[in-house]
Amino acid sequence: xxxxxxxxxxxxxxxxxxxxxxxxxxxxxxxxxxVGQNGAGKTTTMKIILGLLKPDSGxxxxxxxxxxxxxxKTNRNIGFLPDVPxxxxxxxxxxxxxxxxxxxxxxxxxxxxxxxxxLELVGLKGEKKKISGFSRGMKQRLGIAxxxxxxxxxxxxxxxxxxxxxxxxxxxxxxxxxAKGKTTIVFxxxxxxxxxxxxDRIAILHGGKLALCGTLSEIKERRRHNGFVLEFENEKxxxxxxxxxxxxxxxxxxxxxxxxxxxxxxDHDMDGHLLLSVLSQKRIVPLKFEVMEPTLxxxxxxxxx
Amino acid sequence: MNGYLAFxxxxxxxxxxxxxxxxxxxxxxxxxxxxxxxxKLLPEILESLINDKGIISLPEPTAYDAWTxxxxxxxxxxxxxxxxxxxxxxxxxxxxxxxxxxxxKGLSRTAVILSKYTCMVLVWTKSIALCFVLTYGxxxxxxxxxxxxNLLFSVFCLWLFGLFLLSALLFSAALTKSNYxxxxxxxxxxxxxxxxxxxxxxxxxxxxxxxxxxxxxxMNSIEVSSLYxxxxxxxxxxxIFVSLSVVIFQKKPL
Numbered sequence: 001x002x003x004x005x006x007x008x009x010x011x012x013x014x015x016x017x018x019x020x021x022x023x024x025x026x027x028x029x030x031x032x033x034x035v036g037q038n039g040a041g042k043t044t045t046m047k048i049i050l051g052l053l054k055p056d057s058g059x060x061x062x063x064x065x066x067x068x069x070x071x072x073k074t075n076r077n078i079g080f081l082p083d084v085p086x087x088x089x090x091x092x093x094x095x096x097x098x099x100x101x102x103x104x105x106x107x108x109x110x111x112x113x114x115x116x117x118x119l120e121l122v123g124l125k126g127e128k129k130k131i132s133g134f135s136r137g138m139k140q141r142l143g144i145a146x147x148x149x150x151x152x153x154x155x156x157x158x159x160x161x162x163x164x165x166x167x168x169x170x171x172x173x174x175x176x177x178x179a180k181g182k183t184t185i186v187f188x189x190x191x192x193x194x195x196x197x198x199x200d201r202i203a204i205l206h207g208g209k210l211a212l213c214g215t216l217s218e219i220k221e222r223r224r225h226n227g228f229v230l231e232f233e234n235e236k237x238x239x240x241x242x243x244x245x246x247x248x249x250x251x252x253x254x255x256x257x258x259x260x261x262x263x264x265x266x267d268h269d270m271d272g273h274l275l276l277s278v279l280s281q282k283r284i285v286p287l288k289f290e291v292m293e294p295t296l297x298x299x300x301x302x303x304x305x
Numbered sequence: 306m307n308g309y310l311a312f313x314x315x316x317x318x319x320x321x322x323x324x325x326x327x328x329x330x331x332x333x334x335x336x337x338x339x340x341x342x343x344x345k346l347l348p349e350i351l352e353s354l355i356n357d358k359g360i361i362s363l364p365e366p367t368a369y370d371a372w373t374x375x376x377x378x379x380x381x382x383x384x385x386x387x388x389x390x391x392x393x394x395x396x397x398x399x400x401x402x403x404x405x406x407x408x409x410k411g412l413s414r415t416a417v418i419l420s421k422y423t424c425m426v427l428v429w430t431k432s433i434a435l436c437f438v439l440t441y442g443x444x445x446x447x448x449x450x451x452x453x454x455n456l457l458f459s460v461f462c463l464w465l466f467g468l469f470l471l472s473a474l475l476f477s478a479a480l481t482k483s484n485y486x487x488x489x490x491x492x493x494x495x496x497x498x499x500x501x502x503x504x505x506x507x508x509x510x511x512x513x514x515x516x517x518x519x520x521x522x523x524m525n526s527i528e529v530s531s532l533y534x535x536x537x538x539x540x541x542x543x544x545i546f547v548s549l550s551v552v553i554f555q556k557k558p559l
């Protein structure tokens with residue numbers, strides 16, 4: 001059973017239907033990349049999970065318990081990091097974590113030890129400044145600390161890296177990676193390189209539903225085209241390869257750009273061997289023979305278009 | 306309960322750190338000290354200005370004048386300052402999104418509303434008590450011979466009206482998104498009370514009587530028992546406003 005299960009979730013704002021029957025299942029101890037364009041409904045989905053928004057229909061189950069709108073019972077298993085976390089500016093990080101700890105009902109000694117541990121993790125240890133003087137990156141890091149305070153089974157991060165510079169982004173990703181063993185992380189973003197760096201599972205939200213879902217390698221495998229890129233030493237070789245009789249089939253896609261030829265083979269019973277035999281027949285040695293790997297970006301573009 | 310106490314502590318901390326408590330206490334301290342002084346000095350100032358021709362001679366000031374100042378300042382400027390200060394009680398947290406973190410930590414929305422009301426009541430109680438003690442001390446010092454009746458009861462009525470006003474304010478805050486909307490609705494509630502006061506049979510039940518009949522009580526021209534219905538109604542309405550705030554806030558999309 002997954003930590004988070006979403007079934008047939010619908011939500012509309014006025015005439016705009018954002019979620020149209022979203023189904024999602026997040027298994028335990030994964031880092032789940034939740035990808036989608038701006039306005040695809042990522043934040044809406046998260047707010048529904050947290051009981052901050054009311055779905056039109058459908059159900060959300062967190063750790064086997066049903067989440068309800070306006071209620072906060074399931075939230076004790078969840079840590080949430082909003083896209084731009086806001087704090088009480090007149091508090092210091094320690095004071096803020098103390099407030100959070102008291103609300104979750106931790107004991108005094110536990111709050112103290114946990115706060116110190118987390119501030120150390122996010123690199124804010126010994127920070128005596130008030131939060132109003134914090135930079136965006138520091139607020140984001142404090143946001144992670146408060147989200148992890150109650151040792152949640154599920155950590156939900158809403159675009160934690162979107163507003164940060166490359167250094168800040170790397171720091172946040174490292175912190176999330178470090179938290180991986182202890183909790184399940186759902187992490188929404190539209191920065192695909194971040195997903196590739198840390199997520200083991202991804203889901204692409206498009207048109208109010210999940211357009212793609214699975215582990216990164218699974219998805220890439222499923223979407224792999226039988227594509228090859230061949231680079232030749234000169235134009236003569238390239239054109240002689242391109243005009244080979246064996247490749248003159250309507251189902252084979254051929255395109256040439258100067259000395260590089262891209263071949264798309266239609267299905268799996270035709271594979272690279274065919275190209276190799278053409279090459280050996282014509283006694284051409286290419287400079288480069290490469291199997292095309294789908295990138296997350298190409299997958300995303302394909303799904304979204 | 307955990308959430309209520311923790312959040313109440315945060316609220317008090319916030320009023321201290323953002324100087325709201327200080328502003329309230331300062332305003333009411335200034336009133337407390339100046340009420341009797343103005344009562345004492347105003348006739349002298351006026352006389353020094355117009356006495357050249359010797360036409361008007363003003364009556365000697367009494368303790369009643371000091372208490373008139375007290376109730377006038379507290380009900381007019383004091384309550385307005387309070388409403389303005391507290392008008393952002395929910396909207397500031399909602400627009401900034403500071404509540405989201407705590408609600409997703411399992412803090413219940415009911416606890417938010419109740420602790421916010423408790424804290425506002427505490428600040429108001431502190432302010433009016435301070436103002437009362439100061440006015441009382443100076444009045445006894447400046448007008449030692451004058452006797453007043455029903456003084457504590459009269460101040461209690463004013464305090465209760467403050468509680469009623471705060472519950473209306475909280476209700477307005479739960480209903481609207483901005484602090485202007487909050488002030489507007491609170492203002493409408495007060496104006497509605499004032500308009501209804503024109504009908505003399507309503508006066509007996511109108512919460513606003515608690516803030517307008519104070520001098521009558523002190524001068525013994527109004528019976529204490531005549532305010533019992535207004536007290537009951539005010540308590541009831543406050544309870545209804547706070548409960549409605551809880552219900553509305555529970556259903557508010559954040």
